[in-house]
Each structure stands twice: as C-alpha cells, then as structure tokens.
Amino acid sequence: MPKANSSLSYTSAHPPIPLPDHHNHPVTRRSSTVLSEASSLPPPANAFLPFNWQASKFSLNDRISALCLNEYMADVHFELNDSDELIPAHKFVLSVGSCVFEAMFQRNNESLSSIIHVPDMETYAFRALLRFLYGDYNTPSLSITHDTVMSILYGAKKYCVLGLERLCVDFLKKNISIENALILLSQARLFDEAQLAAQCLEVIDKNAMYALQTPELLDIDLDTLMAILKRDTLGVREVKLWQTCVAWAKNKLSNHQSITSDMIRQTLGGALKLIRFPLMSQEEFAQGPAQSGILTDKEIISIFLYFNLPSKSYKLCDFDDEPRSTFKEYIVNRFREGEVEHRWSYSDAFDRIRFKCDRRLLIAGYGLYGSIREPFEYNVHIQLHHLDSGRILGENETTFMADGSSATFRVSFKEPLEIQQGEYYVASAKLKGPDSFYGINGLRRITHDCGLDGKVTFHFAYASGENNGSNVDDGQIPEIIFCL
Known part of the structure; x- marks a missing residue:
C-alpha cells in the first residue's frame, strides 16, 4: 500500500481484509540462499539483552516491551515487501494480543513456516502493530501521524487488535478537517467506522461549498458520493451539487476518448435520483440539467411542470423537493x-x-x-x-x-x-x-x-x-x- 505524501491527505483504500492465511506460506520474493545469508548477518544492536536484564524492569509490561523487535528468544520472523529486514517476534506475545495470530500459530503449528510473508502491509505500520502488542500504548511513540494512521489502522483491523483500532480512530476524529474529510469518509466507510463517517459528514455539511471544490471529491467512490447526496443538512445550492456530480462522472470516464451523456448517466447510477432538481431555480434548471442530455424527456417535463403548476398540485415528479438545511x-x-x-x-x-x-x-x-x-x-x-x-x-x-x-x-x-x-x-x-x-x-x-x-x-x-x-x-x- 503506498504511503500518503501530504500531511493533509490519507492513503488510498485497502482491499477487503481477509483472515490472513499464513499457514506454511512460501517465501516467494527471496531465494533460500538469500534467506540463509540474511540469517548469517550480524544481529542488530538490540538482538540480545544483557545478563539479568529483568532486574531493571519493574513490571511485566516493561519486561515484555523489552522483547519488542528483539531477536532474543524470537521464534517467528516476518518479511514485508518494502524491506529486506526480517522482523523478529514471539508467538506467545502475539497470540495473547491478537486472536488472529493465536489462530494462526495454533493451526498446524509444526508445519507453519518460521518466516511469515506479509504482502499487504508496510514495515512502519507492522512495527507499530508489534509495539502495541508488546505493551506500548502511546500514540506518539507508535508514530501514529497523518501519513501513517490509515496503514496502521489497516493492520489493526486485519489482526483484530481493537485497542490499536481505537487509538487510530480517536486520532482521526481529533484531526478531521475540511481538507481531508472526503477521503476520510471513504476510508471510514471501508473500515466500517460509523462514528468516524458521521463526523466526516458533519464537517462536509458545514463546509459543503468548499468541499465540492476540492480535487479529493473526484476520487471518492459512488457509494460515498451517494452518502453525501442523501444528506438533508448539506449546506450548498443544488445546482452546485449537479455540477459536481457531472464533473465526478466525467473524471471516472476520463480514460474514454469521447464521453456521451448516456455514459455520464450510467456512471452516476443511483446518485442521479438523489439530486433535488426541484430546489433549483427554473432558470438554473433550464440552462443546465435540461440541456445536458443526461435527463430523460419525461424527467425534464415533470420538473418543468413542478415549477409551473400550482403548489402541491403536481405529484408526478420523481425527484425529492425537501429543502436541505444545516446551519444555525x-x-x-x-x-x-x-x-x-x-x-x-x-x-x-x-x-x-x-x-x-x-x-x-x-x-x-x-x-x-x-x-x-x-x-x-x-x-x-x-x-x-x-x-x-x-x-x-x-x-x-x-x-x-x-x-x-x-x-x-x-x-x-x-x-x-x-x-x-x-x-x-x-x-x-x-x-x-x-x-x-x-x-x-x-x-x-x-x-x-x-x-x-x-x-x-x-x-x-x-x-x-x-x-x-x-x-x-x-x-x-x-x-x-x-x-x-
């Protein structure tokens, strides 16, 4: 997964998280010769602990933490695609902190490779996961930042480490801004974080005019776009929503040599029905949607009839006319x-x-x-x-x-x-x-x-x-x- 390159943006969505199948997983990236050479290299500086190291550790948490990322008594190693380093760990510690690791190590333990390949995580995120499992619960020392939080949250979700999940989600809740609310909304929906998604939507509600102008909006998926359009508390004119939806659809179709109105309608899918055309002025509708070729003749006629017939006497318009309201x-x-x-x-x-x-x-x-x-x-x-x-x-x-x-x-x-x-x-x-x-x-x-x-x-x-x-x-x- 690529790292984010801005303190105001977050990494792209991960694929759905399956239960890791590390059972007897072959190491395909390195040859056995390379692995043998790696195991013969001098150990890192912290590979061994001094005699009676326990004497300076006054709690069980301190003693367990001392073993983190340490070769001493390590009985399993992890390799990741972005690093040549093998990361040491201890099956017992991982098992008591994660039901996923527990299931992995208890399932045919003898045939499980001592080197486990983790293809979908970056080294910094996996190290943060291990530090948490070894008793480090401090957000700064875990390096949870704008750039790293989504990768760490992915690892916490994958290995079912609920405490680390909470740290990541709490960090995100405290750092939502209009600049990152859209991409965070997509991520929150992917990770099924309902409260985080709700907070993102509230920020978008109050800053909708700005949010609709950010390039991040063009990258969201259709379901996220529809979640925004369903809001009754979105503080923006409906004609702006229409223009944004058309721009979003054209961006999704940018690989095509020519883009037709039918292609835009098909790309918008259910989002089109969520645009409240009756809230536009008749002039806005006539100059924009009515001439776009995206709406059907029947839809256009029904909306013009809505504009021109006496109030509440025309009920055939399929589009919602409930006003959106948000601000005090x-x-x-x-x-x-x-x-x-x-x-x-x-x-x-x-x-x-x-x-x-x-x-x-x-x-x-x-x-x-x-x-x-x-x-x-x-x-x-x-x-x-x-x-x-x-x-x-x-x-x-x-x-x-x-x-x-x-x-x-x-x-x-x-x-x-x-x-x-x-x-x-x-x-x-x-x-x-x-x-x-x-x-x-x-x-x-x-x-x-x-x-x-x-x-x-x-x-x-x-x-x-x-x-x-x-x-x-x-x-x-x-x-x-x-x-x-």
Whole structure:
C-alpha cells in the first residue's frame, strides 16, 4: 500500500481484509540462499539483552516491551515487501494480543513456516502493530501521524487488535478537517467506522461549498458520493451539487476518448435520483440539467411542470423537493423595535433594499410586514440579486398568512443562497394584498452578535430603480434571515 505524501491527505483504500492465511506460506520474493545469508548477518544492536536484564524492569509490561523487535528468544520472523529486514517476534506475545495470530500459530503449528510473508502491509505500520502488542500504548511513540494512521489502522483491523483500532480512530476524529474529510469518509466507510463517517459528514455539511471544490471529491467512490447526496443538512445550492456530480462522472470516464451523456448517466447510477432538481431555480434548471442530455424527456417535463403548476398540485415528479438545511439561523432587523407605521401599499412592483455584509454567509429568506387590521394571506415573490452582475441567485413564489399585527412573517427561499463578503446584493419582495405595516427610521449599519458563531456586520443602502418606495429609512423587507 503506498504511503500518503501530504500531511493533509490519507492513503488510498485497502482491499477487503481477509483472515490472513499464513499457514506454511512460501517465501516467494527471496531465494533460500538469500534467506540463509540474511540469517548469517550480524544481529542488530538490540538482538540480545544483557545478563539479568529483568532486574531493571519493574513490571511485566516493561519486561515484555523489552522483547519488542528483539531477536532474543524470537521464534517467528516476518518479511514485508518494502524491506529486506526480517522482523523478529514471539508467538506467545502475539497470540495473547491478537486472536488472529493465536489462530494462526495454533493451526498446524509444526508445519507453519518460521518466516511469515506479509504482502499487504508496510514495515512502519507492522512495527507499530508489534509495539502495541508488546505493551506500548502511546500514540506518539507508535508514530501514529497523518501519513501513517490509515496503514496502521489497516493492520489493526486485519489482526483484530481493537485497542490499536481505537487509538487510530480517536486520532482521526481529533484531526478531521475540511481538507481531508472526503477521503476520510471513504476510508471510514471501508473500515466500517460509523462514528468516524458521521463526523466526516458533519464537517462536509458545514463546509459543503468548499468541499465540492476540492480535487479529493473526484476520487471518492459512488457509494460515498451517494452518502453525501442523501444528506438533508448539506449546506450548498443544488445546482452546485449537479455540477459536481457531472464533473465526478466525467473524471471516472476520463480514460474514454469521447464521453456521451448516456455514459455520464450510467456512471452516476443511483446518485442521479438523489439530486433535488426541484430546489433549483427554473432558470438554473433550464440552462443546465435540461440541456445536458443526461435527463430523460419525461424527467425534464415533470420538473418543468413542478415549477409551473400550482403548489402541491403536481405529484408526478420523481425527484425529492425537501429543502436541505444545516446551519444555525439568525435574523437581522434593519428597524429598531417599535419603529413601525401602517399603510404601505402595493402596485405590482418589487420592494427592494441593497445590502452587503463582512462575512460569507447564506441567505435563507426575509421577514416581511403584513396586514394592518385583520388576517390575510399574501401572495409574494421574493428574489435575491447580485448587484454587479445582475444575476438572480434565487427566487421563490409562495404565500404567507399575516395575522393583523405588526409582527414580521417569514418567507423562505427553496434553499439558502450563498453571498460573498463585501459584495452588494439586492433583496426584493413583491406582495399582492392589502396595505401593510412598514418600518421607519431604518439603520444603515448593524452588527449582529451570533454568539459562538461570532459577529456579522450588515450595511444597508438605497436600491435604485423599481423599489415601490422602500429605502434605507423606511419601507418593507425589515428582516434578513441568514445562516452561518
């Protein structure tokens, strides 16, 4: 198994771990002459222990540890593909620490070769395994690092050394980062480490926009990709997931001279059904998936019908429309408490307000004012624009029920929309209904304390053009609902 070459990456997946069959295993890599010469070489410096060495070892653990990697009383040797050195060991010590070694040495012990070939482990990992079996339980001295942990974990799994497994898994849990979460997720699934896999998925949830841009994502297997797509708590726009899945499939097909849409669909397999196309805007779907050739005509028609028919009246769409949500929500109100007046009227125009903030975050929706005297259900169309490009990042046409009070009422996008630090955006809302409350004496700059998530500063400004009269000082769209 190749070693990892970066402190932020982990070695590739091992094959499934069978019970080692070392019974009378022939040594194929070395000739008998080479083995004879090796056995006649001078022993290593620690091959023998001084007379009465036991006197300086005050515990059984100390005495057993002194025998580790030592030729003294060794009755079995191991050879590995990446080294010419034969590693000495003691059958009794290995047997009391591993049921696999115990079964190996008790099965036709007389016919078992005294030199056992281990073809699927590297020397450093096998030495760490032996040091643990001889009583060394210290992570640094076992050399468990970012580069070595997966190889050592493989050895611990292979020889059923549960204590060493726990050390490796605990090390991984403490060192999960967004840079290694994807490859660790693949490894955790391979090794059936459910808790480690769950922690990796949580990291990916919270950093999905970054994770989907890392090259490691292209190397994961289909089952791992599907495990990510199944998440209800994945904090990323669905169109980004679509683009990532297509890139992943093309990477898997990179050995082909030409790649067709049918090949991409076949490579994606069950992952395609996990993409929530109804969460995209109609524009995103029309410009991307609908023209890709990957979806069938029936699937495309069903999604367009979903977009255009009244809410909940069309049930033939095969794709999930449950919004994904992950981050903790916060609300910033650009008006002080009690700064509310009434009789804001509507004439088929958008109320708009321009804003920017000092952190990258997600916009989940807006809080809007409702009817003055009695309950009323408003039809509302909300949008979020990027000011410089004019691009619509997201929109939603829905309803909300006002109760006649001056409270605000939530209207959400289909999924949170990402905005960047320091760039201006325009929040828009077009209401159909009677006059409503509106805010007065608005604030231009608000710093919102988000507790453990830190602080976010919003700057509000006038949005030129159609705005139905809303501006920084007064108007609609009192609240921005955002996620960190």
